[in-house]
Amino acid sequence: MIGIIGTGGHAKVILDIFQNSNRKQLFEFFTSSRSNIDPIFHAYAVYKDQQDILLQSHSRIKKWHVAIGNPLVRKSKIEFLQSYHRHVISAIHRQAILANDIHIGEGTSIMAGAVVNPSVHIGTGCIINTTVSLDHDCLIGEYVNIGPGSKLAGGVQVGSLTELGTGAIVIPNKTIGKKCIIAAGAVVVNNIPDGSIAMGVPAKVVAIRSP
Structure with a gap:
């Protein structure tokens, strides 16, 4: 299972990259706003992007990718995951x-x-x-x-x-x-x-x- 933080346009591209590598890969998404989410994400579980929710998901999510275009926000999210020794992967x-x-x-x-x-x-x-x-x-x-x-x-x-x-x-x-x-x-x-x-x-x- 890969956890992807973000549900914007960049996240769509990241999803496509991972799907092209492994069609059987499972995903869950985390977003700051669950309103107006692109229909492409309706096929997946989408959760609120909150620190406690991210940490609670560790039992099922072993790999993470932050799919957010804003570099400051991306930095904050990656550093949070790393601080709890979560496995952040490249796409x-x-x-x-x-x-x-x-x-x-x-x-x-x-x-x-x-x-x-x-x-x-x-x-x-x-x-x-x-x-x-x-x-x-x-x-x-x-x-x-x-x-x-x-x-x-x-x-x-x-x-x-x-x-x-x-x-x-x-x-x-x-x-x-x-x-x-x-x-x-x-x-x-x-x-x-x-x-x-x-x-x-x-x-x-x-x-x-x-x-």
């Missing part, structure tokens, strides 16, 4: 292409068509979306979201809790700091400091986020 689509020597942190999801090349390190709780390309020696921090179709050239470093929008491009050996937002379609040709919001071609910092 990797069978059509992702992965080099042999990469590192993938607990609770990370890698979608269909993603390519992860040699010597890439991906931290805990990341989302590597559809058709993302991570070239050799990229270092991806914890709880990073990389949007669909983004391309990171070799040696790129991305700090924890940073989000890259759809189709972002980063040229080789550039560093993007922690807690940044890189807009969709941006082309990063310079290092981006912590907490920056950057957009455009080439990407320019337009604001600094509050700590």
Whole structure:
């Protein structure tokens, strides 16, 4: 049995990944709001996402995945599960292409068509979306979201809790700091400091986020 925290769009993708790997796998879902749940989840048991309920389910749920797009919320949920020694698993689509020597942190999801090349390190709780390309020696921090179709050239470093929008491009050996937002379609040709919001071609910092 796999327990999945989240019932939004990202959770639908995670469910599909696990089902493609094992059609006989059983699931239970946990959500912050049981109203307006997508019909796809009606076939499964759905419980309130409360700490006591999560802990009480340990006898039947041996594996967990947090399927929530917001990186801060995802971080909170994963760290809670880890603090009680729950087994947090990654979700990797069978059509992702992965080099042999990469590192993938607990609770990370890698979608269909993603390519992860040699010597890439991906931290805990990341989302590597559809058709993302991570070239050799990229270092991806914890709880990073990389949007669909983004391309990171070799040696790129991305700090924890940073989000890259759809189709972002980063040229080789550039560093993007922690807690940044890189807009969709941006082309990063310079290092981006912590907490920056950057957009455009080439990407320019337009604001600094509050700590």
